[in-house]
Amino acid sequence: MTVVSRTGRPRDPHIDTAVLKATLAVLDESGYARLTIDEVARRAGTTKPAVYRRWPSRQQLVLAALGLRLGGARARDTGCTLCDVDECLRVFVRAFRRISPEVLGPLLADCANDAQLQRAFMTMLFDPPRAAVRHTLDRAYEKGDLREDADRELVVDLLGSLIYYRALFRHAGTSDQEIGRTVKALMQGIATDYPRLLAHSRAMSAGRHHPHC
Amino acid sequence: MTVVSRTGRPRDPHIDTAVLKATLAVLDESGYARLTIDEVARRAGTTKPAVYRRWPSRQQLVLAALGLRLGGARARDTGCTLCDVDECLRVFVRAFRRISPEVLGPLLADCANDAQLQRAFMTMLFDPPRAAVRHTLDRAYEKGDLREDADRELVVDLLGSLIYYRALFRHAGTSDQEIGRTVKALMQGIATDYPRLLAHSRAMSAGRHHPHC
Amino acid sequence: MTVVSRTGRPRDPHIDTAVLKATLAVLDESGYARLTIDEVARRAGTTKPAVYRRWPSRQQLVLAALGLRLGGARARDTGCTLCDVDECLRVFVRAFRRISPEVLGPLLADCANDAQLQRAFMTMLFDPPRAAVRHTLDRAYEKGDLREDADRELVVDLLGSLIYYRALFRHAGTSDQEIGRTVKALMQGIATDYPRLLAHSRAMSAGRHHPHC
């Protein structure tokens, strides 16, 4: 939200919350494309300039509203590493369900042309669930349940990306069973014998560059 | 593209290609949000109604133009499974680079309200690179390089999603080295001792539901 | 009204009349100051751009609407010169009643900064009733009922100005009786002995400039 001056008439804080609530309501009912500042203002019982004074664009407004909705993301500590990773995926699922692909798409597109918006997006919507997941992975690592050479940031990406992907393209679901399969695949790997494959790769292309090690 | 009547003056096929080329040019220069049918028509040397006669909406037009650009996706057979999977990730990277997140976002959002558009999107842009990757994984499986119980469709998702995710959010890159680390993590897994973790999970929560097996 | 092109979709003529009628209705109900293009458009069942396409400003719109209302002004030929001049005053009264001082004031002020608007005003609202009055005076002159040296254009001014003045400032009425007194004063003059006054004026100020002759 735009910074507020020390002097002059102070902003009515009821308008702030009313506008954010109205934004969420309109998003849910009509979607992002049909969201109009006029309509948001009308439902918040105020007018367009009052909205623009607080958020300089539709994008910033929607971002703020979604940030409010997302609140803080937290992954429970179940005491079991597999279940904890399960829980991580559910953190992403919950976060995404509250955002909706229909809103996320145009918002990300707008971020591409607006570095400030991009930063706000990362801070408000992207980082919080990732931090929760990262924390869980660190706990597992300290218990000795993860390989020493596992790139934990990459695992956060793999967990998060899958949820976004499936939600955006709607080609597959995010049921408990599907989440379980994902955890299993990530934890145990998919190769029958990784060291052998790696040796073969090296043997085949002696002079080439090998990023797998 | 809209069906054409048999009688009356036939459509000028040059207009079709000129419009698609103009669409790609405008997309690259101005982005999806600033793409105007007026501007596309102007650059194709024709007028708005001629465009609307062929594609009923901006979305359909952009989809057709991107389909033209993407063409067919193909993953080389290197003879080495690790390198083949490397190659798969690059298939996605190439496909995505040609589409651009700025276009993909709003397009997906529009798909959410238009089942026909969604189907067209899947057929033209989503499925082709996935099919190429799936084909590579099947080859690895037949060589015995993948576990019997590996869910190959899930692996396609994990590979594809990571690329989309990183391209959309721009928080991490898609260099050769990063791709290599991903392949390694997927192939060998991240757990120190998966069977033990699984046993612990079962022991801890006797009556609960266990999706990891 | 703005000129219309030969090609392209033709304007809906119903909108033209609906907008003018709505303008008159809003003028009568709310006055000129509270007349809003939005409100006019709403009552005409259309939108702002459709109005702006036809009339470039609120002033031009109001002018057109008043021109429509005023229609043609005509002074009856009663056969009696005194009654004809009576009738002339009533022409002005009728014209003015249809315009209203509340509208005339701001409109004239806007004319001061816009020569085109000023010309349009004169053509549509100012000249027609004056022409009718002038015609009556010419008829009286041809009958020999007016002095040879009477400045008929000045008489038109004196008749017209009185009505505007009283309507604008509302300090006196325009009843039949008051109109009769005006006609009498104008026709017979107010001086007891004009030639003597003139002589006195000349005698008193030998070297000065005398505009009364």
Next chain:
Amino acid sequence: MTVVSRTGRPRDPHIDTAVLKATLAVLDESGYARLTIDEVARRAGTTKPAVYRRWPSRQQLVLAALGLRLGGARARDTGCTLCDVDECLRVFVRAFRRISPEVLGPLLADCANDAQLQRAFMTMLFDPPRAAVRHTLDRAYEKGDLREDADRELVVDLLGSLIYYRALFRHAGTSDQEIGRTVKALMQGIATDYPRLLAHSRAMSAGRHHPHC
């Protein structure tokens, strides 16, 4: 100006005069339509609320400023009735030149919806020059230079209205020569033989109502 309380910090009288002067300056430079309370306050070296505390509206403020400018109107006694009436017309011309049609128009329109403003207008701007003219006519009457049956209030109207009319519509000037012609027409009348015309009028319409006598 709004009433002032006895207690509390007294108003700074310098602000009163500074605001009125600034109002006149803005009126002359930018006209009434572009006169902004903000701008007046800025030029008076103060702020909007200080202005609104003193005058409740732009209209009242402008009225006060014009009243200050107009000051008292006075018609010289030349010793010659024709010249005195000449002088009367010039009183109106001077008064009007200081007010300007661009300001008068909107002001009168606002008076139409505000009886208090209307009264203030009459007291401050309308009556003073009229009183001066009326005084001159009374002097002429006492000298026996005006007909016994001349309606002096009507003559004030005819003189005043002509000036307003010509200034408002700008279709004719107010040069000395034009003023002279007006005086002549008013004094000597325009009919060749008023009694004959009156007789004819009566003869023609026996039962009708005759306001000319």
Next chain:
DNA sequence: TGCTAAGCGAGACGGTACGTCCCGTCTTAAT
């Protein structure tokens, strides 16, 4: 002398109406 009430500069506030952009559609005349 301290209290109180109003004025002060400053400036943002809530809100009305503006004039414009661009959309997707329609009409015309010609092919």
Next chain:
DNA sequence: ATTAAGACGGGACGTACCGTCTCGCTTAGCA
């Protein structure tokens, strides 16, 4: 029935200015 051409009816935009309010302080008269 399509074409090129171009204006149309209309939804939403972001802005300018209105008149009001709140702030923190100053200034006088009353107690």
